[in-house]
Amino acid sequence: MNEQNILIVRCGEVALKGMNKPYFERMLVDRIKKNLRAFDGVDVRRHEGLIFVRAEKNLDINAIIKEISKVFGVASISKAVEASSELNAIGDEAVRYMMNLIEERGIRTFKVEGKRADKTFPVKSPEIGRIIGAKVLVGCKVLKVDVHKPDVLLHVDVRSDRTYIYEGKIAGFGGLPLGTNGKGLTLLSGGIDSPVATWMMAKRGMLIEAVHFHSYPYTSQRAQEKVEDLARIVASYCGRFKMHVINLLPIQEQIVMNCPEEETTILVRRFMMRIAERIAKETGCMMLITGENLGQVASQTAEALVVTDASVSMPVMRPLIAMDKVDIMDKAQEIGTFETSIQPYEDCCTVFLPKHPTTKPKLERILQSESKLDVEGLIEAAVKSQEIVNIIPE
Amino acid sequence: MLIYLDNSSTTRQYDQVTDVMVQVMRDTYGNPSSLHSLGIAAEKKVREARKALAAVFGGTEEEIYFTSGGTESDNTVLSGAAEAKKHTGKKIIVSAVEHPAVLEPAKRLEEAGFEVEYIGVDRQCHLDMEQLRRALTKDTILISIMGVNNEAGTIMPVGEIARMKDEFNRVHGTNVWLHSDAVQALGKVPVSVKKEWCGVDFISASGHKIHGPKGIGALYAKKGLNLKPFMVGGGQERHMRSGTENTPGIIGFGLAAKIALDNFEDRRAAMTAARKHLLEGIKQEIPDVLINSPEDETCCPSVLNVSFMGTRGEVILHTLEQDGIFVSTGSACSSNKKGQSHVLTAMGLNDKEIESAVRFSFSEFNTVEEMDYVLDKVKRAVISFRKLGSFR
Numbered sequence: 005m006n007e008q009n010i011l012i013v014r015c016g017e018v019a020l021k022g023m024n025k026p027y028f029e030r031m032l033v034d035r036i037k038k039n040l041r042a043f044d045g046v047d048v049r050r051h052e053g054l055i056f057v058r059a060e061k062n063l064d065i066n067a068i069i070k071e072i073s074k075v076f077g078v079a080s081i082s083k084a085v086e087a088s089s090e091l092n093a094i095g096d097e098a099v100r101y102m103m104n105l106i107e108e109r110g111i112r113t114f115k116v117e118g119k120r121a122d123k124t125f126p127v128k129s130p131e132i133g134r135i136i137g138a139k140v141l142v143g144c145k146v147l148k149v150d151v152h153k154p155d156v157l158l159h160v161d162v163r164s165d166r167t168y169i170y171e172g173k174i175a176g177f178g179g180l181p182l183g184t185n186g187k188g189l190t191l192l193s194g195g196i197d198s199p200v201a202t203w204m205m206a207k208r209g210m211l212i213e214a215v216h217f218h219s220y221p222y223t224s225q226r227a228q229e230k231v232e233d234l235a236r237i238v239a240s241y242c243g244r245f246k247m248h249v250i251n252l253l254p255i256q257e258q259i260v261m262n263c264p265e266e267e268t269t270i271l272v273r274r275f276m277m278r279i280a281e282r283i284a285k286e287t288g289c290m291m292l293i294t295g296e297n298l299g300q301v302a303s304q305t306a307e308a309l310v311v312t313d314a315s316v317s318m319p320v321m322r323p324l325i326a327m328d329k330v331d332i333m334d335k336a337q338e339i340g341t342f343e344t345s346i347q348p349y350e351d352c353c354t355v356f357l358p359k360h361p362t363t364k365p366k367l368e369r370i371l372q373s374e375s376k377l378d379v380e381g382l383i384e385a386a387v388k389s390q391e392i393v394n395i396i397p398e
Numbered sequence: 399m400l401i402y403l404d405n406s407s408t409t410r411q412y413d414q415v416t417d418v419m420v421q422v423m424r425d426t427y428g429n430p431s432s433l434h435s436l437g438i439a440a441e442k443k444v445r446e447a448r449k450a451l452a453a454v455f456g457g458t459e460e461e462i463y464f465t466s467g468g469t470e471s472d473n474t475v476l477s478g479a480a481e482a483k484k485h486t487g488k489k490i491i492v493s494a495v496e497h498p499a500v501l502e503p504a505k506r507l508e509e510a511g512f513e514v515e516y517i518g519v520d521r522q523c524h525l526d527m528e529q530l531r532r533a534l535t536k537d538t539i540l541i542s543i544m545g546v547n548n549e550a551g552t553i554m555p556v557g558e559i560a561r562m563k564d565e566f567n568r569v570h571g572t573n574v575w576l577h578s579d580a581v582q583a584l585g586k587v588p589v590s591v592k593k594e595w596c597g598v599d600f601i602s603a604s605g606h607k608i609h610g611p612k613g614i615g616a617l618y619a620k621k622g623l624n625l626k627p628f629m630v631g632g633g634q635e636r637h638m639r640s641g642t643e644n645t646p647g648i649i650g651f652g653l654a655a656k657i658a659l660d661n662f663e664d665r666r667a668a669m670t671a672a673r674k675h676l677l678e679g680i681k682q683e684i685p686d687v688l689i690n691s692p693e694d695e696t697c698c699p700s701v702l703n704v705s706f707m708g709t710r711g712e713v714i715l716h717t718l719e720q721d722g723i724f725v726s727t728g729s730a731c732s733s734n735k736k737g738q739s740h741v742l743t744a745m746g747l748n749d750k751e752i753e754s755a756v757r758f759s760f761s762e763f764n765t766v767e768e769m770d771y772v773l774d775k776v777k778r779a780v781i782s783f784r785k786l787g788s789f790r
Contacts, residue, residue, distance in 0.1 A: 221716030260786050348737070 006085050006097075009065045012161075012168060013055040013072060016079030016178045029055070031181035032077045038243065039071040052121060052163060069174060074241050076207045077184075078176030082159075084168040089125065091135055094160060094167050098136050099143030101169050105156055106146060113150035114140065115157050122164040136160050180209035182242055187211040188321060189284035190293035191276060192238075192247065194231045194349065197295030197324055199238050199341040200332055204323040205293050206242035213287050214247040214395070215280050219256055219356065227349040232393060237341050239397040248283050249391045252276070255382050256356050263373040266362040269303045271373060274315035275383065281316040282387050292320045297327060302361035311365045399722040401768050405607075406548050406582060406701055406759035407726055412609045415653050419611060419646040430643050431634065440645050447652020454655050455601055455618040456590030463638045464648050467615035468581040469499040471602030474617055474628040474639070475577045476503035476542065479600075480512060481626040483539040486573070489513045491533050491541045493525055493554070494744040499602075500542050500579055501740075517543070522692040523550035523745050530559065534566055540575045545583025545601075549728065549741040549757060551691045551701025553587055554578075560597030575599045575623065581615075584608055585658035586666065586700050591620070599623055605647065609761070610654030614647030665762040669699040672764040677702055679773040684780055688751055690742065702758045703728070703742075705751045706776075709783040714756050717779040723772055728755030 015032055029050050036055065040046050045060035046068065059068050065083070072081055087097035098116070105111050118132025127135065137149060140158070161168040190202040192214045206212050216231050228249065235247055252272065259271045280292050296304050296312075303312070313320060324332055336342035402410060422443065428436030430444050444464075451462045465471045480490070492504050494516040508514045515533045518526045525543065534541070541563060543554050556578045563576045577600040580589045585608040588594045589601060601618040605611050619625055619638070631640030658665065680687055690703040706714060711727030718725055728739040728747075742752045758772075 221720060222713050224712065224716060257786060 008058045008060060009063070009068075010084045010086055010168070011057040011059070011065075011069065011072065012082045012084050012170060013057060013176075014079045014081070014173075015055065015077055016176075017077075017180060028077070028181055028184060031184055032075065035075045035077070035181050035183075036072055039075055040068060043068060073174060073176045075181070076177060076179040076209065076241065077181040079178050080173040080175050082170040082173050084170035086166045086168055089122065089162050089165065089167045091127065094162070094169070095136055095139030095143070097167075098140050098158065098160065098169055102140050102144050102147065102156070102158070105171075106144060109155075111155035112146065113148050113154045113156075115149060115151050115154040116140065116160060117157055118160045118162070120162040122162060124164070125162050132160055132162060177207055179207035182206060182209055183211055185209035185211075186291070187213060187287075187289045188291040188293045189280055189287065189289035190214045191280055191295075192216050192231060192235060193295070194227055194234065194345065194347075195295065196336050196342065196345040197297060197300075197332055199234045199295075199345065200335045200339065201293055201295035201321075201323050202238050203241060203335075203339050203341075205321055206238070210291075210293075212238070212242050212245045212293075213284075213289050214245060215276075215283055216247055216249050217252045217276055217279075218249065219253045220251055222253060222256075222356070224349055230344060230347050230349050232395065233344050234341055235393075235395040236397055237339070237344065239395045241339070244394065244396045246287070247393045247395050249393055250279060250386050251389060252386065255386060258377050258382060260356065262376045265358045266360055267365065267370060267373055268356060268358045269361045270308055270311055270365045270370060272356070273303050273308075273312045274370070274374070275379075275386075277312060277315045277320070278379075278383050279386050281318045282383060283390070284318060290318070292316065292318055294320060294322055295324055296322045297324045297329070297332065300329065302363045305363045307364045307366075308362075311367050311370055314367055399771070401723045401764070401772060403758045403760065403764065403772065404724045404726050405761040406551075406757065408606045408612065409609045409761055410763065411606075411611060411650075412654055412657060414657070415610055415650045418653050419650040422646045422649050426645065426649075430645065431632070440643075443649050443652075444643055444645060447648045447655075450652040450656040450659070451603070451616050451618075454584065454589065454603075454659050456592030456595075457618050458621065460636070461618055461621055463617045463619060463635045464643065464651075465615045465617055465639055466613055466644070467606075468497070468579065468602050468604035469615075470628070470639075471604075471615050471617040472497065472499040472542075472577075472579055473503050475600045475602065475619075475625065476500060476507065476540070478625040478628055479540040479575055479577070480507050480510075482624055483573075483575075487537040487539040489515065489533075489535060489538040491515050491517060491530065491538060491543075493517045493519065493543050495519050495523060495547050495550075495741045496542065496544055497548060497579055497581065500544070504542075513537075519552075519744055521746055522690070522696070523547050523552035523741065524692070524696065525554055527555065527558070531562065534562070534574070536570050536572055538572070538574045540577060542577040542579065545578050545580040545589060546587060546698040546701075547741060548582045549701070549739055550703050550745065551582075551698045551759075553583070553696050553698050556589075556598060557594045557596065560595060564597045577602070581607055582698065582700070585655075585662070586669070586698050588662075591618070600625070605651035605654060608654050608658045611647050611650040614644055614651045616651070661762070666699055668762040668764065669760040671766050672760050672769050673699050673702050673758075675766045676758060676769040676773060679769065680704060680776065683773065684777055688747075690745065690747065690751075690755060700760050702760070704756055704758070705747070705754045706756065706780045706783075707750070707754055708787050709754045709780055711754055711756045713783055714754075714776070714779045717782075718772075718775055721775045723775055726757045726759070728752045728757065 037048050047058040087093045116133040116137040118129045156171050158171050188210045192198050255275050426440050428440040430441035448459045448462045452459050504514045517530050579602045581604045584603045599620045603616045605614040627638050629640050686707045688705040691697045715727050728742045738752050
C-alpha cells in the first residue's frame with residue numbers, strides 16, 4: 005500500500021447542486037485531468053462524493069497540487085495515505101504517518117478525528133478516534149494527546165473499501181467547474197482590473213472569449229504583447245481561448261474630429277461595448293465582462309456607467325464593481341497578473357485622453373454627439389478588420 | 399519596401415562578414431590557445447583581425463584587445479583606470495551625454511568615493527570646453543569623452559581634448575588618462591591616434607555598429623599604461639581580457655573594420671548625401687520642426703535628430719514602421735519621465751521637444767532616392783498627427 009501519492013480533492017459548492025451533482029463532478033474531473041495532462045502516471049477518479057488523484061511516487065507532488073488548486077470548483081486538497089478498512093491496519097498506517105511527521109516537523113501533540121462514511125462499519129465515529137488515538141500513543145512514545153490545540157489534527161476517514169488518513173487542507177479557489185455556466189466575452193486591456201474581472205467570472209464556471217482594443221500606431225506593439233502575456237496567465241486557469249484584436253484608431257479619429265473633447269472617453273467606451281456585443285453574438289457569448297469599478301476613473305462614475313450600459317442590450321457583468329482598488333490589486337497578485345499589468349506600455353495614447361473628461365455625461369447629449377458619426381459603418385469596419393489571436397496557456 | 403534608418407542602434411551585417419564567420423565556425427573552430435595546427439590557424443586569423451583594428455586606430459597590434467562589445471570596453475577602462483590610479487587621484491571627468499556604459503560605471507565609482515564631474519553640452523550637444531578646462535585638476539585620473547554622440551550625432555573635439563590633456567600633464571607633471579567611447583564614431587569620423595586623435599590613451603569600439611557582428615568589441619589601450627584587467631581567468635588577450643576568444647566574432651569584426659577603413663570616404667559620402675537630402679527636405683516641407691543635430695561640419699553624417707513639434711516621436715515611429723521605415727525616438731510613449739533621453743535633457747530640450755524627437759541614423763546603404771520616399775511618409779505622419787492634435 006501507499007506506493008502512490010494520494011490526493012483527496014474536495015469540491016466546494018459543487019456538492020450542493022442536487023440533481024446536477026454528477027454533471028458538475030464529471031466536469032470537475034475533466035478539468036483536473038486537463039490540468040494534469042503534462043504528467044504521466046496520474047489517475048483521477050470520482051468516488052463517493054470525493055475526487056481521488058493518485059500519482060506515481062516519482063512525480064513532483066507539489067507541482068501536481070499546484071495544478072489542481074488552479075482548477076475552479078476545487079475547495080480543498082489533502083495529501084493522504086490509505087489503509088484497508090480494518091482497525092489494526094488503520095492503526096499501523098496512522099503510526100507510520102505520525103512517525104513521519106515527528107521526523108519532519110517535530111510534532112509533539114495530536115488529536116484524532118474519526119469519521120465513517122460507511123455506516124456499516126461496526127465502530128462509530130467517536131470510537132474510531134479513540135481507538136486509533138490509543139494505537140498512535142502506543143506506537144509513537146513522544147506524542148501526547150491535546151484535544152484543544154494539537155500540533156496535528158489527524159483525520160481518519162473510513163470508507164467501505166479503504167480508509168484515508170490525512171491532516172491539513174490546501175485551499176483551492178472554490179467556484180464552479182469551467183463550462184458549467186455559459187460563455188462570456190471579456191474586454192481585456194493591459195491594466196490591472198480586466199484580467200482579475202475575467203478570472204472571477206471564469207471562476208464561476210464561465211467560459212471565456214476576449215476582445216482587445218488598441219490604437220496602433222498611436223500605441224505600440226509591445227502594449228499588445230503585454231495583453232497577450234496577461235491573457236496567457238488568465239488562460240492558465242480557464243484554458244485556451246480566442247482573443248479578438250481590434251484597432252480603434254479610425255473610430256477615435258472620427259470622435260476626436262467631430263465630437264466635444266470632454267466626451268471622447270465615454271464615446272469610445274460605448275463603441276467598445278457595441279463592438280464587443282457584436283463579436284459576442286457571433287461567437288455564442290451571452291454576456292459581456294468588464295473590469296469596471298465604481299468611481300475609479302471618469303468613465304466609471306455611476307452616470308458614466310449608465311450611459312455606457314445604454315449602448316448595448318446584452319447583460320454586462322462587472323465583477324469588480326464594488327471592490328476597492330487595493331483589494332483588486334491583492335487579487336491580481338494572488339492570481340499572478342499584477343507584475344505584468346504594471347509594465348509601462350500604454351494601450352491608449354494620451355492624444356485621445358481629454359484633459360477634463362466629463363464625469364456626469366447625459367445620455368441625450370451623448371446620443372446627439374453620436375448622431376454626427378456613422379456609428380453603424382464604423383462598427384462594421386472595425387469588426388471586419390479584427391485579428392484573432394489564440395491564447396494558449398504555457 | 400524596407401528602409402532602415404536606425405543604424406545608430408545597430409546595423410545590417412555585411413554579407414561578406416556573415417560568409418567569413420560561417421566559414422570560421424565550420425572550419426576554423428580551433429582554440430587560438432591550442433598548440434596544434436587547428437589552434438594556430440585560428441590564431442592566425444585573429445591576428446589579421448587585430449591588424450585591421452590596429453590600422454583603424456593607428457596603433458600597433460599589441461595595443462588592441464578584443465572584448466564582448468562597447469559596454470565591456472567602457473567598463474574596463476572606467477573601473478580599470480580607477481583601480482590602477484586610486485592612489486594618484488580621485489577625480490574622473492565625463493560628459494553628461496555619455497552612453498550609459500560610461501555613466502553607470504562612473505556612478506559606481508562615485509559611490510565608491512571618487513569624484514565625478516559631468517561636463518555639460520549646449521543645444522546642439524557641443525561640449526562645454528570651458529567647463530572641461532576648469533574641471534581638469536591635478537587630482538584628475540581619467541577623462542572620458544565620446545567620439546560622436548549617439549543621439550544628436552555631434553562630433554566631440556576629442557583631438558583637442560587630447561592636446562589639452564597632454565599640455566596639462568606636461569605643465570603639471572601629472573599623468574591624466576583620456577578615454578574615448580568611439581562606438582558611434584568608428585568608420586564615420588577619423589579616430590587614428592597617429593593623426594586626429596593623437597594623445598588619446600584608450601578607445602572603445604563595437605562590431606555591430608559598423609556592419610560587423612554583435613557581441614564583439616575592441617579596446618585600444620596605449621602601450622605602457624597599466625590598466626587593471628576587468629575580466630580575469632585564462633589570461634587571453636595578454637592578460638587584459640580572459641576568456642576563450644570569440645573567433646567568429648573577432649574575424650567578422652576585423653573584416654568589417656577593414657571594409658570601413660578601405661571605403662571610408664565613399665561610405666561617408668553616401669551617408670552625407672542621404673542625410674543632407676532628408677534634412678533639407680524636412681526643413682523645406684515640414685513646418686514647425688526643431689533640428690536638434692548640428693547643421694555644420696560638427697555633425698557626424700550618420701545622425702539626424704529632429705523634433706516634429708506637436709507630435710509624439712513614438713507615434714511617428716510606429717506610423718513610419720507601417721511604411722517599412724525604421725527609426726528611433728528620444729523617449730518612450732509613456733507618461734513618466736523615466737523613458738526620456740538623458741542626452742536630449744542635457745541639451746536643454748523641454749518635455750515637448752523631447753517627446754516629439756525622432757532620430758534618423760544612416761548607413762552607406764541608404765540612398766538619396768530613398769530619402770524622397772522617407773520625406774513623403776514623414777510628412778504624412780506628421781500632418782495626420784497634427785490634424786488630430788489640432789482638435790485638442
